[in-house]
Amino acid sequence: MTTTAPSPATGAARTGPVLSVRDLTVSFAGPDDTVHAVDGVSYDLAPGEVLAVVGESGCGKSVTSMAVMGLLPPTARIGGSITLDGQELVGADERTWRPLRGRRLSMIFQEPMTSLNPVLTVGRQIAEVLIRHQKLSKKEARARAVELLDLVGIPAPDRRVDEYPHQLSGGMRQRVMIAIAVACDPAVLIADEPTTALDVTVQAGILDVLKNLRDRLGTAIVLITHDLGVVAETADRVLVMYAGRPVEQAPVDELFAAPSHPYTRGLLGAVLRPGSRTKDGRARLNEIPGLVPDLRSRPDACTFAPRCAFAEDDCRGGRPQLRTLAGGHRIACHHPVTPQPEEEVSA
Structure with missing residues (x-):
């Protein structure tokens, strides 16, 4: 902050x-x-x-x-x-x-x-x-x-x-x-x-x-x-939301340098960058597969799990709670892309 x-x-x-x-x-x-x-x-x-x-x-x-x-x-x-x-x-x-x-x-x-x-x-x-x-x-x-x-x-x-x-x-x-x-x-x-x-x-x-x-x-x-x-x-800081829920929050430099939630990683990966073109010269964007969930449901599970390559059984069986890591980085994910268990300061 x-x-x-x-x-x-x-x-x-x-x-x-x-x-x-x-x-x-x-x-x-x-x-x-x-x-x-x-x-x-x-x-x-x-x-x-x-x-x-x-x-x-x-x-x-x-x-x-x-x-x-x-x-x-x-x-x-x-x-x-x-x-x-x-x-x-x-x-x-x-x-x-x-x-x-x-x-x-x-x-x-x-x-x-x-x-x-x-x-x-x-x-x-x-x-x-x-x-x-x-x-x-x-x-x-x-x-x-x-x-x-x-x-x-x-x-x-x-x-x-x-x-x-x-x-x-x-x-x-x-x-x-x-x-x-x-x-x-x-x-x-x-x-x-x-x-x-x-x-x-x-x-x-x-x-x-x-x-x-x-x-x-x-x-x-x-x-x-x-x-x-x-x-x-x-x-200065970024709050990432998915399907109505907060999934990651961190200082801006830390979020861009080390995005921990698979959804945040997907958003950053979807940005068009210089050189990201196919052999025939067309622009190439990475997309997040799947669709946004129906907001009429409120599952006790990770709402991003159906679209996540890292999802396991616990993701579908329990809602991840926001955890606070060192440096003010907060994430709601059972299996973060860049886990920092040794730096975790609270649950």
């Missing part, structure tokens, strides 16, 4: 995590069955730290973050604990949530074109957050909106502030979403696929904006992404 950064609100160093998630479960009850979307996720997030959450589509990354934001529908059943600055949020009513969202806890949603209001200028949408949480006048909020657009790297912010989302490029719309999310200097920022569908140059700019905000404001960031290159460049 990284060293805690000063809180911009107080100027003093924080102690302990700003966000703690413990044994989080999320299920959705239907007329005939129940979908277990998240099952036993836990992590701590320190001020100024970037935690990347990775995994295949449907593994529970976005549902976990929506639970942290209190944005799941009434049909969701949430268990476990989510604390922000020591305040428990699981079971909190909307009156408790309203002053936290946008002020202490913010989110950059996956698709800016559908997240921004098409009939309001971007300046008005930024100003709405400032008027709501900081009680600024309309004139003050507009001036601050211009400053925020400049902060996130939008050129000519005094002109762009009066433009509508359709007048901006995809990269600029994503920067507007970031400006809205950081308008009130939140303690925690959740970025859900912030670089999806953007070209490489724009991706680099967005990541620079996020890192700059972390360094300047001490904001802790949860980064949800499929892009392991983004993870390697940006994150």
Whole structure:
């Protein structure tokens, strides 16, 4: 875990995590069955730290973050604990949530074109957050909106502030979403696929904006992404999820150097690298065989076992629990690829 950064609100160093998630479960009850979307996720997030959450589509990354934001529908059943600055949020009513969202806890949603209001200028949408949480006048909020657009790297912010989302490029719309999310200097920022569908140059700019905000404001960031290159460049720690469950968590350098879970190894092996081509010149990707399991079941077994080349009988007969190894590396696997039994410090 990284060293805690000063809180911009107080100027003093924080102690302990700003966000703690413990044994989080999320299920959705239907007329005939129940979908277990998240099952036993836990992590701590320190001020100024970037935690990347990775995994295949449907593994529970976005549902976990929506639970942290209190944005799941009434049909969701949430268990476990989510604390922000020591305040428990699981079971909190909307009156408790309203002053936290946008002020202490913010989110950059996956698709800016559908997240921004098409009939309001971007300046008005930024100003709405400032008027709501900081009680600024309309004139003050507009001036601050211009400053925020400049902060996130939008050129000519005094002109762009009066433009509508359709007048901006995809990269600029994503920067507007970031400006809205950081308008009130939140303690925690959740970025859900912030670089999806953007070209490489724009991706680099967005990541620079996020890192700059972390360094300047001490904001802790949860980064949800499929892009392991983004993870390697940006994150301090990585949480790997599969079928709603956490399977590995480690500092980013350690995870890339010595991935222990077969699923993590498979994800890293599926990245296209220079020289990974067949004799006829076509790009070659290694794939993980099999399919993601049905989330309507909650087996007392390793959910990755049907796709794992290392699976044995105990994998199918008992759910592996997260074990903590030396250096903060945590893994839920009966037969890790790179076992470290002599370094294990707790079970």
